[in-house]
Amino acid sequence: MGLFTSLEKTDKVRYKKVKEEGCVVTFSVEIPAAQVQDETHNYLLRLQQRAKIPGFRPGKAPLDLVKKEFTERAREDVLDGLIRKYVPEGMRELNLHPVAVPTVEDASYNEGKPARFQVLVEVPPQVIPKDYTKVAVRRKLYPASEEALAARLEELREANARLEKAAEEAIGKEHYAVIDYTGAKTKGEAELVDMSCEQVVNGLAEGLLGMARGETKDITVEINGKGSVLKVTVKEIKRKILPALDGEFAKDLGFNTVEELKAKLKNVMEDEGKAKSERELQQQIEQSLINSNHIPLPPSLVEAQLEHALERFRRQLLGEQGRWSDKQSDDLRVKLKPKAEDELRLSYLLPAIAQLEKIKASDEDLELELEKNLSAVEEAGKKEEVRKMFEERREAIADVIRDRKTMAFIRGKTIITEAA
Template structure:
């Protein structure tokens, strides 16, 4: 049993205050112990080491040592007090009103608390679940895309058409004046890729190697360079070389790139279809998860503790900085000060509210992780790797990695619960549309 005297005052549904009394004997004993310890090691003029009188140490350092002990005792007892009163604290407690009175050290600890939310409107939740199937045409399109990823370009005679790779010089001007970033030499562009502003690539179509002409284009109104936005520009184009795309043949060499050594094109189609069906399964899971969570949030709006919001903002900021570092390298000059809180507030608020609601659903319904689903999840993910057994063993034996999978599975179980409580309608969509919806959903988590 704790020897603390603790009084709990619930200020609101998201803030609590504890008044904690610690027997002063705990303070005095530790102060005396530190004073005696210091007396044995202190180097003070006029005294030999280890011969400094305890009374001298007490007189010179006693007040400072007592304050150190008080700080340590508060640090050691505040979380004990929170635990004893079953206060689910968010962030670091704010300590004030510290005083020694009679036989006790007394202090107050004010904390933000995890919101106690009554989840509302589950039976009113409506979710549209997008479903898709893989057609023969989808498989053929995917194989063509695999070819395009490995296409080469060969010099051609004749006019530029969509899909051609063009080597050219260009020089831009507005009202006869050149502008920064408006010129390049030996620029390479695949026509139809959409890399340039609207009208630029269309202006090159029909030209041949060795030709030169001036095209007129208008910068979009929302162009990132404000001095160019909405303005009409002239670009002098000099085409130096035109190449046409050559897709690799569907032969044994191509099939082997995807692990197909027997069965040829038919086996590749079977493998591609299997991968696409796996993508559909994952995409549907992501899309319906977002739809269910969006519906849940729509029915439940509430304030969240400031500390929780700040922690989530900081987490998202650090994630973005890590992505910048990966994308641009360690030399990229990105600092946290370049990413203000306002950039993350909306998404952070959504994440915190959702976390609270999911936690409440898990607690109120005694949901626990379905280990069979965890095993199935790991096995399915492992199928994408060359050695599935190695991946399965890794996730099975690494507690941290398995815990990550368990968190995902438990979240899926919450989604299943929401779908059981609400109304679900299926909508048939195209394969590509479902993948797009899934990617959008993933950006929300």
């Protein structure tokens, strides 16, 4: 067809919602043929000024030849320009507020016809909170019983144990062996082996059992799934000695008597029990809110929340430089996804409740939060950094305070019963 192809007439750009599934809205866009032709002509004119076609100086090639030489490029670039122009207009027209970059599908146009494509937009959920007052939960108590206290004291003794030379001449399961070893690709000196624990090197503990001080022998082991032989020499045999639960032990830990140590430990255990009970109550309240409010979620934000959870978990377990294997990452994604979704649901639910209940972070709330942060640092320079950071993130901090106050409001109306 030529430059002056007859046009299929339509009135204006048409936007129409096609489908709405959860937080994903699909709408269609139809751009009149006349506008498409105008965009195409303008593009070709701009292209004509810089097109390099054999036999013609730049800007002098006939327009129909430019069109013939660059037909496919013109189609792609014009369509891309139409998408960039009319997708934002369509979202404004349909009052859609995207939370992620929209996706365009089925984009096409033929000369003389309107351009058509569909847009997938992820939008925030419409949240109408319910059942957030009189949430029923059960409080489980964790008293510091005599049995629990005795177990904690035993842990303290274990933590302060020491190793001494064993009277026995042969290694038993209750011993610690100090060994030198040499293998085809590995060696070590004065390595301590706890005979009561499972070993990373399969077969090592079994081979050491019964060996005497100074004895050397070859032990068949498995390292990283591969068989190997280690030449092992027993340098020493040791036994773990637990300190007696007496006044000397108490003084070593900074207390005057065993009773004073027990009293302090019991107070610590009671505080830990209360904190654990509070955490469980909070979890019950949050889970009740989530279960009562079925909130759809934007897929992209779920993915972002999941990535954040994975990164946080990786740093806790592996440190800054640690990396998951692909399988570990896949397994963890499955495990962490429900929690990531729940966190995201709460992030939508709490502000919605706050709006209904007219809960806000006041200037006084913000000032108190700033003072609390300032009191945690001593250097004047650091305090100034805190002030600057606070001002830069004032709105986000206000949101955190608002959510905290909202949860306190919900907690104040929660019905708590004591578990038997």
